[in-house]
Amino acid sequence: MKHLLATDGLDADSALAVLDTADELKRTLMGREIRKLPTLRGRTVITLFYENSTRTRVSFEIAGKWMSADVINVSAASSSVNKGESLRDTALTLAAAGADCVIVRHPASGAAQRLAGWLAEPGTAIVNAGDGTHEHPTQALLDAATLRERLGSLKDRRVAIVGDVLHSRVARSNIHLLTTLGAEVVLVAPPTLLPSGVDSLPVTVSHDLDAELPASDAVMMLRVQAERMHGGFFPSAREYSIAYGLSEKRLKLLPEHAVVLHPGPMLRGMEIASAVADAPSSAITEQVRNGVHVRMAVLYHLLAGEGDES
Numbered sequence: 488m489k490h491l492l493a494t495d496g497l498d499a500d501s502a503l504a505v506l507d508t509a510d511e512l513k514r515t516l517m518g519r520e521i522r523k524l525p526t527l528r529g530r531t532v533i534t535l536f537y538e539n540s541t542r543t544r545v546s547f548e549i550a551g552k553w554m555s556a557d558v559i560n561v562s563a564a565s566s567s568v569n570k571g572e573s574l575r576d577t578a579l580t581l582a583a584a585g586a587d588c589v590i591v592r593h594p595a596s597g598a599a600q601r602l603a604g605w606l607a608e609p610g611t612a613i614v615n616a617g618d619g620t621h622e623h624p625t626q627a628l629l630d631a632a633t634l635r636e637r638l639g640s641l642k643d644r645r646v647a648i649v650g651d652v653l654h655s656r657v658a659r660s661n662i663h664l665l666t667t668l669g670a671e672v673v674l675v676a677p678p679t680l681l682p683s684g685v686d687s688l689p690v691t692v693s694h695d696l697d698a699e700l701p702a703s704d705a706v707m708m709l710r711v712q713a714e715r716m717h718g719g720f721f722p723s724a725r726e727y728s729i730a731y732g733l734s735e736k737r738l739k740l741l742p743e744h745a746v747v748l749h750p751g752p753m754l755r756g757m758e759i760a761s762a763v764a765d766a767p768s769s770a771i772t773e774q775v776r777n778g779v780h781v782r783m784a785v786l787y788h789l790l791a792g793e794g795d796e797s
């Protein structure tokens with residue numbers, strides 16, 4: 488891999504190579520007192536975040552450090568972006584300073600792709616850590632890693648993605664990756680929170696969560712992204728929670744083996760009941776844990792692997 492910009496177009500072999508590396512790294516490091524590998528010694532990784540983050544930024548930092556890379560965090564709020572510096576000039580500055588890899592989160596869809604174009608000459612690897620409502624590929628990879636752990640192969644498994652699909656880059660990346668890996672995806676959302684091009688996606692659509700749960704192997708609850716709803720949203724928060732929230736009563740409709748996922752941050756009591764988030768079928772903490780190993784694997788394939796043109 489040269490960059491990781493999206494799961495749309497990521498072939499099954501490349502995705503499985505990352506997931507297998509993540510599994511191997513997890514097995515290697517599990518139970519070790521000192522979790523440090525020399526793999527990326529001498530490499531410089533920079534996280535460049537224009538939006539808030541806890542999980543993604545921290546797990547990339549840990550992933551880089553566990554592989555002995557030098558990791559530097561740049562947040563837009565405390566950088567020269569605040570003085571008006573453009574994304575392009577910021578990216579060129581980081582590359583000139585010696586970045587081998589820039590991990591970028593930005594509110595504009597397509598920002599990571601633009602960075603990859605601007606930094607083609609120095610050859611800096613770009614990882615999309617979430618661009619607008621477009622994609623969040625490492626989230627989908629860590630979700631797939633978690634589902635593989637709990638369910639085995641994803642082939643012919645049915646995954647319900649529930650809630651604010653319209654604003655969710657997590658949903659988009661998961662739709663592409665899960666279907667590439669052989670799973671079936673059903674989107675469950677109110678009509679107002681579905682994207683206009685939903686008919687062209689490889690999914691089925693439902694507005695009835697109770698009807699979808701009994702046949703689902705996994706349910707992925709999405710955060711309601713109020714910060715992207717400038718005109719307010721319909722249905723109301725209360726109506727949404729009643730129709731699309733994963734309550735304790737609804738949890739019982741799932742098969743016993745089914746897995747509950749949420750990318751975080753969670754709005755407990757809104758899209759997911761607190762007791763459901765903490766139930767044995769919930770893999771939310773494992774998602775975070777797997778995020779470190781998956782991001783280590785991504786950095787490995789970008790910076791230490793053989794390298795190809797994908």
Ligand code: CP
Nearest residue numbers: 540541542543750751
């Ligand atoms: N899932 C996710 O991207 O979380 P953060 O916004 O905390 O990084």
